[in-house]
Amino acid sequence: MKQLLYKEWREHFKTALIGLAIFALLLTLQVRSGATQLQNFALGGDSQSLASWVQPLLSDALLKEAVFFCAIFGALLGWLQIQAEKHPDLRAFLLHRPVARTTLLWSKLICGAGLYALGAGVPLAGLVIYAVTPGHVAAPFEWAMVLPGLNAFLLGLVFYAAGLLTALRPARWYGSRMFGLAPALIAWGCLFELPEFWQSLAVIGLAGAILGVAVWGGFQTGGDYSNQAWPGRLSLSIVCALAGIILCGGAAVILAKTISPSQPERYCYYQLTRDGGVYRVSKEGLGPVNIVDLNGHPLLDKKTGKTIRREAFDKLRPASISTWVSFLRPWRDGERNWNRWYCNRLRYYMPWQQADKTLWYLTRAGRLAGYDAVTRRPVGVLVPDNDSGNESLAGSRFAWPENYSRPNDFESYNNQPRLLASARSLYLVDVENRTVKPLVSAGQEGGIGGYSADYDQDEVLVVTRDFIRLMNLEGATELQITNEPTRPGGSTTITVSRLETTNQFAVELVDFQRSHQIQWVRAGNEIQWVRGVSDIMRRQQLPPLPEIQWDFSVEQGCLLIIPTAVRMSLKWIVCANFVADHAYDKWDALSLIPVGFSILMGWSLGRRLHFTLRDQAAWAGFNLIFGIPGLLAFLSVQEWPAKAICPHCKRLRRVDREHCEYCGGEFNPPERNGTEIFEPLPAAGGAGTLD
Amino acid sequence: MNFNIVISTGSSTPIYRQITEQVKHAMATGKLTVADQLPSVRALAESLVLNPNTVARAYGDLAREGLIESRPGRGVFIIRKRRVFAREEGRRRLEPLLDALIGEAMAMDFTPEELKETLEKKISQWKHQKGAEDR
């Protein structure tokens, strides 16, 4: 075994070294880009999207390159390990070793993993060391940031298995040989779409396991399908079916994009005007924009006398400030927010502000951490004061602002104080002077629901469980009304608009609810008309808006090719409440038709191949799960043995069975032509009687 | 022993027969006499690069004709001088040589009587020599 390991290692050592050099170069270039950007900023220059470069472990560009490299390098390594011994005589030399074939495979896998770790792991480890060492990266670091890079590294191992399988398969390049890459590609696709690291780890593990068993099965027989043990055959079929899903899905998407009619614009919403009017704006298809009041009368332009156009109407808007309010903290399962994905920078820190050569971040722990751009070391931390003497943890951290949507940039060109809230209070944070001044206190835990500020207009809107308040940055209140938090499971958008008449405001509350269509839809619309600071003149409930029904029947029709089982599993994984929300629909039922077709086709092909009943049943079950892609897999893996005429019953029968399928007879020995010379062989030879 | 067996492949004579014929020929021309030792089967096979079974068969045939004998522990030995060829075989071999002799004599303008005279002289010499050996 040791000799085998030595041989495998030596054989591809050069490849691993070349890979290491290339990867190290790529990573170094990426890191240097970031460092150059940082230097630029430190010298007083511009810093466009500095935030995406400053922590190399989470840089999008670097991660993308890393994933590409790991995938290609892994696949190449796997392919080379098998291809190098493709010559039949060399392969014979290896396979004739007096060791079990599984041992040979293990020696390849162990060395392959080791070489891969050398080529792809060492540069990544170097990157981590670079980021961990203080003085290199002017951004927060926590060990969880290594996870995206680790994921890229592990993905490469799946591609390694795919490379092995591709080299093992005795199929044509333009045919089914590349199917081995399918699970790896699916894992790649999932990798950065899944929220938690353990989930993508599970996907990688599953893809790796399927490919691993297929490689084992293929290695035992040299790529032959029909002689493999059933686990090998099953996993190879699954791999081909996954490839089929990719191909069919891709074809369906292309077809849908080509033939589907373009969806016209459709929308419908309420809009206030400065004089306190409420209008409904809607557009249906290619028609004009309808702007009507609540009684259905269209609004007329005062100047022209005709129905008002959209551009003129928009000029009638009042000045307003709005905020998204949600009291759900922490986020429940099923409430997905892209910002929380493990490979997204915003999960770990948020770029906050720049102040004279210092970069400030809001970390996951809820602190504002400052890093000097020149020395790249931490220089300060800002936390909310303990406002009520209570040393609870929740009070001493800043909460992440929900409105934030700029992951790439610091708030630049402006060192002014900004708002940040903790669980109980709203603070004004000045990073230049390093002060934290409380502005509003909600009194209890989880009190601050949302806040928004217009720093130019010196306006702040803050919503707590008790009140809705409009104020300025010094603390003077302009408006305050009571708030009744919405029903659980929902969020609200609260907009405060200043009307023409002084001291009159319109407070619009729009509730949103999650629906089974996995989107937010409006659930309720209310306007509270306020005079003065807190005098609610009138509450007005607006009639609910019609839901826009988009017609996706063409796309759905094309996607019918995806089998029912796959659709249902995806929906089950993605939807929180699969049954209750009726995530399944008529399209899922219709997708049973292609599934049925593939089962029937598989059955009839099986009859032509004289499958046993057990094989037929197994393939029927497989086609039930995988549908048309399953049929594709059947056609890719199946070998079609030749047929010859049975000497007994004169019907065509397979040549690879001892007994005829029809009459049970055996094949006759080949015909003699009269020139045969046979004689019974003598007993064991020897050197004769004379020696 | 100044006796060498040379075999050639591709000939119409099987190899074992080439060996037996060469041994018999050596015995006839005096290269091998009684009590001379032949190499063992293994040794001869390896020196001629042959399958030992072939050599064994040749030795077996020679032993069956009573020409050689294997003494355990000591080797293979020639045991008696032999009339090389059976009469018929001998005549068959002799005739082409006589034809060649007569043809040569004709070419040199010898008369049949002159040839007969030369032959009779040679035969009496041979008888003389054979008589001396038998004693």
Add this chain to the structure above:
Amino acid sequence: MNDAPVIQTRGLTRYYGAKAVVQDLNLEVMRGSVFAFLGRNGSGKTTAIRMLLGLLAPTRGGGSLLGCDIRALTPAVRARIGYLTEEHQLYGWMTVREIGEFQAAFYPRWHPKIFTGVIGHFGLRPGLRVKELSRGQRAGLALALTLAPDPELLILDDPALGLDPVARRSLVESMIYLTRRSDRTIFFSSHNLGDVERVADQIAVLDYSVLRVCCSLETFRGSVREVLLRFAGAPPPLPPIPGLLQAFRTDHELRLTCVHYNRETEQALRQLAPVSLELPPLGLEDAFISYLGERGEKSFILAEPEVES
């Protein structure tokens, strides 16, 4: 146990697509024999050997090697079998010493003296890289690797292919050396009939995927006869002769090769009223070429053959 065949096949068949490359091969090789496996290029010999060694799955049928089913050769049995391939392909980047160490690690019965002896005989230094070796040197190295574990069964697939005469002779000498022990068996395929004549006990001939000969060398040689018929005028057409291999017709002669020449054959031929009927002796190579050549009657290589029987 010594009388069980070391190689045995039952109906071994292999199809490539719709074509049968090996058809219903039934073979038995006894212990201690030197067995030559002959046939034209592309007649399925390498395929059959690969199936025997479990490197290629048979389409149908099976066999056993040293008592072990060829579909499931255990490592213990493989350690007793030496296999020399046609192209002597080895790992180019290894040196001679490294590949010796590589091989030695797998076999419990490794004889370093044999290895160094064969290496030295072919003039190989331990530090040479395999990819720098000539074909003959590589063959010598492969031979050393195969012989040093002292295998009970040696399977050689056209080992002398492309070798110069000296290397070929060394190969044959090694095969003879192996026959020192009566329980060692050699199974080899070759195109070199001189070597086959020297070294083989038994032969088998594969005639385009079908086994047609399996007997001792002498039996084969004795079964194939050449018959020369001379005529006064043009030779008459041939009647169907069982066992006819080839017929060659010239102005006054008819030269036949056939198997199983017996009294009936002679009588049938005498009915053509030839002037003379002779049985000239036939060498092994010519017999083999007749056996495996195109059947039927012809005048010369470029003429159209007419199959009459």
